[in-house]
Amino acid sequence: MPVPAAYEPAGTTYVRRRRSRFTVRHWAMRHSRSLETLYRVFAGTLLHLHPVWKAIGYGRAEKSMVPVERAFKSFMFDCRMCGQCVLTSTGMACPMNCPKGLRNGPCGGVRADGHCEIEPEMPCVWVEAWKGSRTMVQGDLINVVQKPVDHSLRGTSSWLRVTSQAAAEREAVDKP
Numbered sequence: 001m002p003v004p005a006a007y008e009p010a011g012t013t014y015v016r017r018r019r020s021r022f023t024v025r026h027w028a029m030r031h032s033r034s035l036e037t038l039y040r041v042f043a044g045t046l047l048h049l050h051p052v053w054k055a056i057g058y059g060r061a062e063k064s065m066v067p068v069e070r071a072f073k074s075f076m077f078d079c080r081m082c083g084q085c086v087l088t089s090t091g092m093a094c095p096m097n098c099p100k101g102l103r104n105g106p107c108g109g110v111r112a113d114g115h116c117e118i119e120p121e122m123p124c125v126w127v128e129a130w131k132g133s134r135t136m137v138q139g140d141l142i143n144v145v146q147k148p149v150d151h152s153l154r155g156t157s158s159w160l161r162v163t164s165q166a167a168a169e170r171e172a173v174d175k176p
């Protein structure tokens, strides 16, 4: 039986994004396990360099880190620099690309072909997230409920935030 077309409200418009973005995003989702491993190594290296960041000052280091993080993650994941990255919990699919900004799973409007109801050319980020998470070592992190987005962190470096938090936790454990 043919699948009925999704209901389209009259007179609505949606943001058209470049298809090329979806291609790279889709590649990232398909290689989520390798990217997860790479990120773990990268995060370990950043943590190893904690004394350097501390000497420079995290605030100053961030000024140099933000453009690098933005360039890399924008290309790979269409990152919106929310400053509280959850890629490793969402199958390497950035939830900030959901036009409704949903951080905890899809809305009820996913089309029959797995695309977004607002941007029909775009695969639903949560369909991609679920697929990506299934190949990851810690893929079940997708079930952890995410906190609401803290917009005061927008434009800051998630990489350095995670590093400073991990360093603080490590120091707390090492304290006698």
Ligand code: SF4
Binding pocket: 073, 077, 078, 079, 080, 081, 082, 083, 084, 085, 086, 087, 094, 095, 096, 158
């Ligand atoms: S979750 Fe935030 S920091 Fe991570 S890729 Fe998406 S917008 Fe960028």
